[in-house]
Amino acid sequence: xxxxxxxxxxxxxxxxxxxxxxxxxxxxxxxxxxxxxxxxxxxxxxxxxxxxxxxxxxxxxxxxxxxxxxxxxxxxxxxxxxxxxxxxxxxxxxxxxxxxxxxxxxxxxxxxxxxxxxxxxxxxxxxxxxxxxxxxxxxxxxxxxxxxxxxxxxxxxxxxxxxxxxxxxxxxxxxxxxxxxxxxxxxxxxxxxxxxxxxxxxxxxxxxxxxxxxxxxxxxxxxxxxxxxxxxxxxxxxxxxxxxxxxxxxxxxxxxxxxxxxxxxxxxxxxxxxxxxxxxxxxxxxxxxxxxxxxxxxxxxxxxxxxxxxxxxxxxxxxxxxxxxxxxxxxxxxxxxxxxxxxxxxxxxxxxxxxxxxxxxxxxxxxxxxxxxxxxxxxxxxxxxxxxxxxxxxxxxxxxxxxxxxxxxxxxxxxxxxxxxxxxxxxxxxxxxx
Numbered sequence: 478x479x480x481x482x483x484x485x486x487x488x489x490x491x492x493x494x495x496x497x498x499x500x501x502x503x504x505x506x507x508x509x510x511x512x513x514x515x516x517x518x519x520x521x522x523x524x525x526x527x528x529x530x531x532x533x534x535x536x537x538x539x540x541x542x543x544x545x546x547x548x549x550x551x552x553x554x555x556x557x558x559x560x561x562x563x564x565x566x567x568x569x570x571x572x573x574x575x576x577x578x579x580x581x582x583x584x585x586x587x588x589x590x591x592x593x594x595x596x597x598x599x600x601x602x603x604x605x606x607x608x609x610x611x612x613x614x615x616x617x618x619x620x621x622x623x624x625x626x627x628x629x630x631x632x633x634x635x636x637x638x639x640x641x642x643x644x645x646x647x648x649x650x651x652x653x654x655x656x657x658x659x660x661x662x663x664x665x666x667x668x669x670x671x672x673x674x675x676x677x678x679x680x681x682x683x684x685x686x687x688x689x690x691x692x693x694x695x696x697x698x699x700x701x702x703x704x705x706x707x708x709x710x711x712x713x714x715x716x717x718x719x720x721x722x723x724x725x726x727x728x729x730x731x732x733x734x735x736x737x738x739x740x741x742x743x744x745x746x747x748x749x750x751x752x753x754x755x756x757x758x759x760x761x762x763x764x765x766x767x768x769x770x771x772x773x774x775x776x777x778x779x780x781x782x783x784x785x786x787x788x789x790x791x792x793x794x795x796x797x798x799x800x801x802x803x804x805x806x807x808x809x810x811x812x813x814x815x816x817x818x819x820x821x822x823x824x825x826x827x828x829x830x831x832x833x834x835x836x837x838x839x840x841x842x843x844x845x846x847x848x849x850x851x852x853x854x855x856x857x858x859x860x861x862x863x864x865x866x867x868x869x870x871x872x873x874x875x876x877x878x879x880x881x882x883x884x885x886x887x888x889x890x891x892x893x894x895x896x897x898x899x900x901x902x903x904x905x906x907x908x909x910x911x
Contacts, residue, residue, distance in 0.1 A: 480555045488588045488781050490561065496551050497580045501543050508539045537575070544574045544581065552585055562590040565783025588781035593833040596775040598894040603767050606760050606902040610752045614904045615745055618752060622734065623726065629719035635682045636718045638668040642680065643717040649710045655703075662716045680713065688714045759907050765884065768891045772830050773823060780825035788821035788828075789814050834887055842882035850878035 479495040509531050516535070518526040548569060556563055564587070571583035629641045636642050643664050648656035667677050679691040690712050699705040724730050728739030736744045793814065797807035835841060842850075851868045855861035868874045 478551055478554070480558065482559055482561075485586070488564070488591060488779060490587060490589055492552075492555055492559075492567075492585045492587075493582065494551050494555055494585065495580045495582045496547050499579075501547055504543045505536075505539055508543065509535060512539070540574055548583055555585075564588040564590050564781035565787070588783055590781065590784075590829060591778045593776055593778055593830055595772070595830075595834070598771070598775060598891060599896070601771045601775060601891070601895040603764065603771060603892060603895045603897045604900045605764050605897055606907060607899045608756060608902050608904055608907065610749055610756060610904065614752060615749050617904075618748055619726065619745070622748075623723050623730075626724050626730075626733070627721045628724075630722055631685075632718055632720045633684065634718070635684050636667060636715070637681055638677070639666070639721055641666045641719045641721070642715060643719075644680070645714040645716060647712045649712075650707050655709070676711075679711070683713075683715050683718075685715050685718050688712065756904075756907060763907075764892070765888050768888045768895075769827055769831075771891065771895065772834070772887075773827055776826070776830050778826060778829070780822055780829065784825045784829070785818070785821050788825045789817045792817040792821055792824075831884070831887060834890070835883055838890060840883060840886040840890055842879050842886060846882040846886070847875055847879045850882045851875070854878065 478497065481493045483491040483493070485491055509528060512535050513526060513528055513531040514524045516526060516531055517523055518530055518534075521530075548571070552567065552569075567585040567587035569583055569585050571581065574581060632640075641664055643662045644658070645662045646656070646658045647654060665672075665677075665680070667680060673693060673695070675693055679689065679693070683689050690710070692708055692710050694708050695704040695706065697706045724733075726741060728741065731739045731741050731744040734744055734747075736747065793812050796812060796817075800807045800810060851865055852861070854868075855864040858864045868878065
């Protein structure tokens with residue numbers, strides 16, 4: 478087998494391979510002999526047909542199979558011999574197999590993974606957020622929990638911001654009806670996000686049984702687009718006005734949050750502990766992202782097109798699945814590869830860098846680290862041992878905790894070399910981050 482390798486570009490290679498036919502002819506004869514034992518031909522008992530007749534019917538098919546297998550085998554051997562790290566599938570080109578004489582030649586064009594060299598990480602600066610959960614943060618969280626458990630009671634007064642109203646609505650554009658509520662109307666909480674402020678403001682001040690008419694001019698960039706730039710006329714009848722009733726912060730409220738004895742101080746302590754866990758998780762996530770970004774910026778490399786293309790497809794599939802889970806039709810939203818190209822390039826580069834760092838520095842997660850990660854997952858379950866058992870029932874399920882534990886090793890490895898500085902951050906800022 479003769480092999481030559483041509484460098485087309487930084488990542489592209491063209492390999493020309495000549496495979497001798499003599500060894501393959503023996504394989505072809507052996508395969509035809511096997512077929513002759515069971516092949517059925519008119520006028521011959523099974524296994525008694527002349528080999529020439531078998532060759533006439535099956536020769537081309539067998540030759541293509543043997544030659545195709547030879548291409549696959551010889552390509553793998555050539556890649557290993559030349560120590561090439563192939564990215565994606567090669568593009569194989571050759572003349573028809575039937576035209577081959579003493580040997581047949583083919584070319585394989587493919588990309589290789591780039592050599593990855595990191596810059597001096599001791600010059601990299603990483604900011605690590607720091608904060609302590611204060612009593613004010615606990616009270617703010619408690620206020621959110623209270624509002625989540627709000628109930629409503631009917632009132633005879635006029636509606637105001639914060640009230641829940643039930644309305645029957647008719648919407649028209651240029652005299653043509655475009656929307657009408659069902660017979661039982663719809664419930665709205667005045668002032669809640671997601672609607673134009675002008676709409677809610679127009680509904681303030683009416684009592685049960687009243688009817689109001691008004692117009693709303695929607696901006697040109699409004700979403701949904703059907704209303705963008707339109708003037709919509711509304712006729713609204715108020716079926717009910719109810720005011721919010723917030724629960725008292727007492728023993729019953731504490732019990733509703735899982736504090737069995739109803740002790741309010743215990744409830745606040747548990748809220749604080751929960752917030753501290755969430756803060757720790759978000760700080761780790763921020764530091765990890767900062768480390769990953771530092772690695773991407775510390776390595777100058779071009780990701781192979783095949784790897785980027787694969788990542789684009791993965792991102793498109795994930796987006797389509799997320800849209801379906803939200804009740805949307807992915808086909809109604811035109812997902813184009815260009816929408817994901819930049820993210821795919823960054824993901825592909827990061828994945829290659831992480832693999833290189835892990836392999837070069839033996840940062841693979843140990844069994845103990847994987848188990849610790851599984852135990853962390855299990856903490857929030859009523860029966861943690863059930864989740865642990867589920868993970869270890871199938872070794873493939875350990876891929877996720879193993880990957881996360883390995884990423885933690887990479888983060889710690891970078892932090893040990895980089896310049897890490899603390900940065901005080903506000904609770905609301907941390908909680909608002911994705």
